[in-house]
Amino acid sequence: MAQAQEDFVRVGNPADIESLLDALIQPGGASLLLDQPESTPLPVVLMEQVPAKSLVMDITAVREIGGELKRGLGFRLLGQIQGKIVRTPLLKTVDSEIVDGRVVFHCEYPLYLEEMQRREAFRARLRLGMEVGAILRGEAGATVQGDLKDLSQQGCQLELPASAATLLSSAAPIEIELCFPNGTRFVVKATACHTVADSDRQTMRVGFRFEGCNAEQERKLWFFVHEIERESLRHAEEADVGRRPSMLFQGQAAASVRVGRRNLLSYPTPMARRLTRVAGYLDAQLLELQQGGGIDSVQLSRHADMLLMLADEDMEALLFATRCLGREPLLVRHGLAVAVHIVALVNGSTLARDVRKALASSAMVHDLGKGLVSCDLLSAASLDAGGYAQLQMHVPLLMRALAGCQWLSAGVVKAVVEGINERLDGSGYPAGHGGDRLQELSRMSAVVDVVDAMRRDRPDRPAWRIDAVYRHLLSHPSQFDPRWVKRYIQCFGLRPIGSLVRFANGDMAWIQRLDQQGKPFQVQLTDALEPPGEALGEVLRGNVIARLGEPIEEIPIST
Structure with missing residues (x-):
């Protein structure tokens, strides 16, 4: 009779147990796994079996574990037989001896074995x-x-x-x-x-x-x-x-520095390096969606908490960090930038932390559904009615993928994920809602989303300067709520953090911090017309204008 246990099948027939153990009685046929954290298989030799009574094994190659076995530490024996992994339940030692210099242990006989089918190429x-x-x-x-x-x-x-x-x-x-x-x-x-x-x-x-x-x-x-x-x-x-x-x-016992693809990449600020942990999750989540999976509820919650922690620690550094992730996919960069700017925009409000977390989560993933539509739609310089309709499908596709996130406020998800592409005049999608049917969070999210999108290159046009973006939004009050447009401008200013600006003396610098009047307080000089990278120059802090002169113009750089 066989019984499923985890991903193994239990073998309880005495004749089958004896036959499987016979197959392990050969040099290299068996390994021993101690019942303790961080244990890995150890080489032992299963010498013989006395059916229904005991097993005899040679542990000479790993004699250092003899003391633990004598003190009663449990262990399993495991091996591979005809493409199957076979293991015993936890066993204990009953006796030990030295035979011709070999360390021999006698242990309990297993009441059953467990086996798991394995193809050689199983991944x-x-x-x-x-x-x-x-x-x-x-x-x-x-x-x-x-x-x-x-x-x-x-x-x-x-x-x-x-x-x-x-x-x-x-x-x-x-x-x-x-x-x-x-x-x-x-x-x-x-x-x-x-x-x-x-x-x-x-x-x-x-x-x-x-x-x-x-x-x-x-x-x-x-x-x-x-x-x-x-x-x-x-x-x-x-x-x-x-x-x-x-x-x-479990844990990070030996990893003082994390090993991984992003570990050796250079980032212009420590905050940018920390933010790449959230970017890495979104990148992996995008691939998971493309492979037929859903949004991982636990990982989304964990990384939304991380984003809020970074925001509480240093919002200005986090805003600049969103401009430093040029190696990440566009959908990841855009989602993170929208999430951070939304969190900054509601900073200091009476919104509860769980609402802020739901806002951050929804904004982080709001565009990942575009990874499920044709790549040709995303790279097209223009779309006909059919292509535009196909593109809109990214919203319901993502909503279905979010179904398992029970902790996430359904109201916030609906307002952000479904409402971020809607417009006051009903010209948006997916539902064409407008006017009073649009929630406050939808109105706010739409402004943040459009500002970030317009500051990036698109197949049909280059990135816009921030002042041109502001003029566009203010000149279209029928589409974008003027109250939220003005709040955005008041919050981030005419020279937002993350802008590349040319000053009166001719120098170019990235704005990293602003003073209370919205003037540059910390900038980093650069000669390169490219996103912030490892080759940035001197950091100036304090009375920047006294040294560089007034900011003359923003230089639009898609990041």
Whole structure:
């Protein structure tokens, strides 16, 4: 009789148990996994079985664990038999002895075994919130960092920055070191098999085949594949809340510096580097949607909290940071910028924190549904009626994806996600609502959304200067609520944080902070007509105008 337990099937027939254990009685056939955090499979030799009575194993290769076993620490034996992973329930030692210099332990006989079917090419996929970094080392000490996306006993798939192409150009195997959140490290040689580039995200997905794995590496791979799949099931849409978490994904024991694709990227400010953690979530969430998944409720909540924390800590630094994420997809950059500006616009109001969080969450993801429509629609310089109707579908597609976020206020989601593209005169979408049917949050969100969109390049036009954006909004009171337009201008000013400005002395500088009169208080000089990057110049703080003169003009730079 077989009984399901987690993702294993229980084997209780005594004859089947004896047969499976016989298959493990060979050098390299069995591994031992201690019942403690951060444990990994250890090489032991299962010597013999006395059916229904005891097992005999040789632990000479790992004799240092003998003391713990004698003190009663539980363990499992596991191995692979004909494409299946087989493991015992927790067992304990009953006796030990030294035989011809070998350390031999006698332990309980299992009342049952558990087995899990495995195809050799089975790939355990990491879901949102499961982060495993990878360090690639090539010839002459060249290194690249990336993120593990799936793992099998034969190979893995990594997401790497586009710059990794140089390291991968060699035909020789490279070294991959996988870095799990609890500090576990695994090193293996591999050869790149296939590559898919994503120019929008400036990344590449690379499939690798492992080369020359020894018995110990194979044992660890079996363990990692199982643990990734077990943790992935906990993150699934209908996750079993009673399922034990994998210790591989608990904590940051050995990771004082996080390993991953974004780790080696340079950012002009510390806040920009911190904001990229939220951007990374949105990027991964966008891919999850494109692969048929929904919005991850837990991860959205966690990253909305992070965004509010950053805003409470230093709003001006956060506003500037939204202009420093040029390596992220446009939908991610736009969503973050809209979210941060909405949070800033309601800062100091009487809105409760859970409403601010719902606003931030809804704004962060409000455009991700565009990742589910044809790319041709997003890149078109103009759309006919049919194309425009198809584009509008991004709203209901995203609303369906948000259905599992029970903690998120339905009213706020409706106001922001559904209302952000509506207009007072009813010319917007998806419902064509206008006038009194538009909530205050919809009116506010529409202004913030349009300002950010108009300050970015589009296929049909370059980015607008902020003063031109303001004039456009003020000249269309039938579409945009004048009250919210004026509040936006009062809040962010004529030279908003994140603007590239030319001053009277000819210098160009990025506005990083404003004084109480809305004048530049902190700027960073630059000679480059490009988004803020690592090559910015001197930071000036205090009486900026005394040194540079009055701001003459904004130079529109799409970021």
